[in-house]
Each structure stands twice: as structure tokens, then as C-alpha cells.
Amino acid sequence: MEAKQMSNALRILAVEDQPLLLLDLADQLTERGHHVLTAGSARTAARLIDARIDALVTDIELGDGPDGLALARLAAQARPGLPIIVVSGGVRPTRAQLPPGALFLPKPYRISDILAALDTQQAARAA
Template sequence: MSNLSKILVVEDSPLLLLDLCDQLEEMGYTPVSATTAATAARLVDDTITAMITDIELGLGPDGLALARLAAQARPGLPIVVVSGGVIPTAADLPSGAIFVPKPYSLDAVLAALHSQKMATAA
């Protein structure tokens, strides 16, 4: 599991959010959930060790804006951005963040988070 213990999960679909959080808990992680970028932005603190965010979050800022804000507030924070509709360019993502298209496997998302953690540790 490494040092990625408390993962902020941002998803506006309640079923997808619940499913991902349940899967993370089963693997020993502590998910912290939010359904909007505004709520998630308030949760980004020193206890969060990684973030997974959907791009399309309904009204308000999107997941890309949230990812940029989180990367600025917490340089080196592993961030995975997911979407089933929007495919971001590399310029859309904050430095180091990785895009994983929906539908995704939990293994793919965790591999992306761990690869960032290892890159920042090197």
C-alpha cells in the first residue's frame, strides 16, 4: 500500500463514489469523499496523501480546476484525473497528474497514483 493511505475521492455520481470508496477501504486505504470541487478544495490538507477526481463534477469548478488547485496547494501530491467523456490534453493537467479514462480498473488508478509517489520520492 506504501504511503498512500488517505485518498481524497471526488466524484459527482453517488454510486461511482460509493463503489470506489468501498473498494479503497477493502484494500486498506482511508477514502475521504466529496461530490463537488468546492467541497474537495476544503479537504485538501496535509493529511491527504493522494487524490482521485472526475473531470465532470456538475455545477461549479470542474475536476481539472480542482487538480490544478490541489497541485498548487500541495506540490508533489499524487493526482489521478478520470473521465468518461472529456479527454484532457497534457497541458490541461497539472504537472505530474495522470489521466485514466473511464471505465477504469482500481488497479489502473492505484498504479497511476503509486507511479507518481515513486517519481516524487526519487
């Protein structure tokens, strides 16, 4: 099923330690009109949190260093109200482990799942 293109392009920070998955996510978001910044680790991504991003999509398991949950908490603290989507194929975080307002999606996900979660968070932010 083809995902709808969002009417407003977002600047999305995508974080994934598996290069092919990161490239695929970035390509799919770009094809739908979004601007994507990419990072392969939480450390690299943390330096981009202050950039003018509209949303964060991060894997939980990011190899060595801080994980995606730590990054999500940092982003929520630095940028209150920032839409955050956390994904994982193994770890299933509890609601208490996620920053307020963050959404979790299990892997494998479809790009339509990511876009729907972004729509949900954008609508909640606008309300």
C-alpha cells in the same frame, strides 16, 4: 485480475458527483487498506485539500461549479508534489490541461489502474 494491496496505506481524497461511483471507488480503496475522504463536488473537495491527504482522485465532470481539472490545478498549487489522478468518461484532457505530474485515466477504469497510477506517482515523488 485482483489488484495488489499497497504496503503503505494512503489517505486519499476521492471526488465524484455520481454517488454510486463515489461509493464504489471509496469501498474498493478502503478494501485495499487505504483511508478515503469523499466529496461530491469540487467546492466540497477544495475545503479538504489542506487536510492531511496523500493523494487526490477526481472526476473531471462534476456537475455545477468548478470541474475536476480546476480542482486538480488548485490541489497542485496548494500541495506541490501531491499525487493527482484525473478520470473521465467523456473529456480527454491534453497534457497542458493537467497540472504537472497529474495522471489521466479514462472511464471505465479498473481499481488496479488507480492503484498502479498511485504507485507510479508515489515512486516518482520518492525519487
